[in-house]
Amino acid sequence: MQELLGIPAPLLFGQLLIGLINGAFYALLSLGLAVIFGVLNVINFAHGALYMLGAFMAWLLLTYLGIGYWPALILSPLIVGAAGIVIERTMLSRLYELDHLYGLLFTFGLALIIEGTFINFYGVSGQPYAPPKMLTGGYNLGFMFLPTYRAWVIVASLLVCFGTWLLIERTRLGSYLRAAVERPDLVRAFGINVPLMMTLTYGFAVALAGFAGVLAAPIYTVSPIMGQNLIIVVFAIVVIGGLGSILGSIVTGLGIGLIEGLTRTFYPEASSTVIFVIMAIVLIIRPHGLFGRSRE
Amino acid sequence: MSFPAGRAANLLLAAAGLALLVVAPFTGLYPVFLMKLLCFALFACAFNLMLGYVGLLSFGHAAFFGMAAYYTGHVVKEWGFDPLLGILTGAVGAALMGLVFGAIAIRQRGIYFAMITLALAQMVYFFCLQVPFTHGEDGIQGIPRGRLFGLIDLRDSLNMYFFVAAIFVVGFAMIQRTVHSPFGQALKGIRENEARMISLGYPVARIKVMAFTISAGLAGLAGATKSIVFQTATLTDVHWHMSGEVVLMTLIGGMGTILGPVVGAGVIVTLQNYLATIGSWVTVVMGVIFVVCVLTFRRGIVGEILARLGWR
Numbered sequence: 001m002q003e004l005l006g007i008p009a010p011l012l013f014g015q016l017l018i019g020l021i022n023g024a025f026y027a028l029l030s031l032g033l034a035v036i037f038g039v040l041n042v043i044n045f046a047h048g049a050l051y052m053l054g055a056f057m058a059w060l061l062l063t064y065l066g067i068g069y070w071p072a073l074i075l076s077p078l079i080v081g082a083a084g085i086v087i088e089r090t091m092l093s094r095l096y097e098l099d100h101l102y103g104l105l106f107t108f109g110l111a112l113i114i115e116g117t118f119i120n121f122y123g124v125s126g127q128p129y130a131p132p133k134m135l136t137g138g139y140n141l142g143f144m145f146l147p148t149y150r151a152w153v154i155v156a157s158l159l160v161c162f163g164t165w166l167l168i169e170r171t172r173l174g175s176y177l178r179a180a181v182e183r184p185d186l187v188r189a190f191g192i193n194v195p196l197m198m199t200l201t202y203g204f205a206v207a208l209a210g211f212a213g214v215l216a217a218p219i220y221t222v223s224p225i226m227g228q229n230l231i232i233v234v235f236a237i238v239v240i241g242g243l244g245s246i247l248g249s250i251v252t253g254l255g256i257g258l259i260e261g262l263t264r265t266f267y268p269e270a271s272s273t274v275i276f277v278i279m280a281i282v283l284i285i286r287p288h289g290l291f292g293r294s295r296e
Numbered sequence: 297m298s299f300p301a302g303r304a305a306n307l308l309l310a311a312a313g314l315a316l317l318v319v320a321p322f323t324g325l326y327p328v329f330l331m332k333l334l335c336f337a338l339f340a341c342a343f344n345l346m347l348g349y350v351g352l353l354s355f356g357h358a359a360f361f362g363m364a365a366y367y368t369g370h371v372v373k374e375w376g377f378d379p380l381l382g383i384l385t386g387a388v389g390a391a392l393m394g395l396v397f398g399a400i401a402i403r404q405r406g407i408y409f410a411m412i413t414l415a416l417a418q419m420v421y422f423f424c425l426q427v428p429f430t431h432g433e434d435g436i437q438g439i440p441r442g443r444l445f446g447l448i449d450l451r452d453s454l455n456m457y458f459f460v461a462a463i464f465v466v467g468f469a470m471i472q473r474t475v476h477s478p479f480g481q482a483l484k485g486i487r488e489n490e491a492r493m494i495s496l497g498y499p500v501a502r503i504k505v506m507a508f509t510i511s512a513g514l515a516g517l518a519g520a521t522k523s524i525v526f527q528t529a530t531l532t533d534v535h536w537h538m539s540g541e542v543v544l545m546t547l548i549g550g551m552g553t554i555l556g557p558v559v560g561a562g563v564i565v566t567l568q569n570y571l572a573t574i575g576s577w578v579t580v581v582m583g584v585i586f587v588v589c590v591l592t593f594r595r596g597i598v599g600e601i602l603a604r605l606g607w608r
């Protein structure tokens with residue numbers, strides 16, 4: 001058997017693949033957090049709960065309505081996005097004028113409500129969700145086995161991340177959005193409906209979390225607590241990358257996923273803490289994060 | 297945020313509070329409930345020192361509360377420390393941890409500070425899950441209450457209650473002393489206008505770290521005491537739910553008020569007691585209270601009363 005750095009090659013690449021998959025989810029979620037923070041100035045603590053909601057919607061659609069993976073991949077994010085829009089319009093929008101901390105506390109409460117409700121109905125154990133027929137099986141790459149579904153997750157999430165980056169950095173709508181981040185009052189004076197843009201931004205970013213949830217459903221089991229530890233890891237990633245740039249949060253998400261995978265191979269005991277250690281080191285060397293700029 | 301009515305009112309309030317503490321166990325209230333309340337009240341007051349007086353939201357105070365419980369549990373059970381010495385060990389351990397975490401976390405402000413403290417606390421949680429001395433999922437069980445100074449038997453609930461009450465009074469007094477000292481004034485200055493404090497020559501970073509250390513140490517004092525009262529130290533105490541709970545207590549009672557955290561702790565602990573029968577719906581109820589408080593009741597109970605009386 002081939003060996004690399006004293007580790008059997010298939011094991012090393014297997015862990016790197018898991019790292020890359022985790023990284024893809026980190027990237028999708030931290031991207032959403034960065035977009036929401038950029039436009040609404042709110043740290044969305046409910047992001048993990050909404051990711052869980054996305055996965056659960058896919059599971060509920062399949063179990064009760066017989067709707068399969070592909071329609072769910074569209075429907076579930078739409079439902080989560082719609083829920084996000086209702087939340088933003090009815091409650092979150094009242095908090096913009098206040099200290100940012102209230103936004104965090106509000107979304108924290110929201111996360112408790114969503115997760116608590118699902119725990120009551122479905123318990124903390126997971127529900128299995130099979131990947132679609134088309135994506136079962138895998139490829140033998142010679143040095144490792146690549147399951148088709150995992151390859152699809154990486155491709156899909158990278159496409160969505162890149163699409164979001166294009167949308168914000170390269171389109172007219174995106175330029176309005178970036179302008180509204182800098183000077184909402186001026187953008188409003190030009191006749192652009194800024195509150196509507198904020199609502200849609202929240203809906204869109206939350207739908208991204210829902211999309212990530214559906215992608216995750218066949219890999220991890222669908223459980224009410226699948227989002228609650230993930231969100232804290234994503235927070236650490238956001239601190240490492242800084243909330244300044246979208247590309248930055250994508251790169252950081254993937255990079256951290258890979259580092260986590262490597263740690264799991266070489267020193268498994270530290271695999272759950274390595275991200276936080278990196279965060280502490282980054283804070284000491286570059287307090288505003290790798291891609292961040294100083295901003296309150 | 298002292299009462300403008302002056303020293304007399306303060307002394308009166310302090311006397312009334314002490315009287316209440318002495319009378320409480322004889323009113324038919326269950327002593328363990330009262331002790332739990334006092335531990336959480338002290339925890340919330342320690343947390344409020346950061347949020348209310350420095351304006352920094354720590355979302356990771358469970359790390360200090362829970363770690364101190366583990367330290368105390370370990371030294372009392374395995375090394376046979378006296379309960380008081382054990383509790384002090386826990387508090388000092390938490391303060392040292394606060395010093396390190398504070399030095400890392402104060403590099404960012406506002407919302408980032410909350411995320412960093414949360415992440416650091418999560419690291420502590422994973423650490424506790426893995427290291428042998430915490431006994432993982434089981435936690436440290438059967439911590440002996442022992443004898444205070446080798447004389448007073450703490451297995452007796454009433455003795456234990458007065459011991460806890462004394463710790464609470466000392467902790468509470470330390471917070472008052474901190475808030476009303478020149479150091480406390482500097483803290484409020486940082487909260488109101490940090491840039492100005494820097495230009496006035498105050499070592500702002502060092503002051504913040506010191507405040508964080510004191511807050512962590514007192515949160516540890518509360519956690520350490522709780523571990524002796526309940527004779528256990530478990531993962532629940534280091535979980536981020538606990539950090540959320542202490543935020544909620546302070547929010548519902550009134551941030552930045554002296555008595556707010558105590559009242560908030562009273563409300564939440566009582567609520568948990570009554571809601572114990574509905575099982576995991578408690579989480580949902582907590583979430584609803586959070587949402588309602590943030591949307592409509594941001595001053596909290598004590599803050600609202602003070603505002604109605606025109607004292608703020």
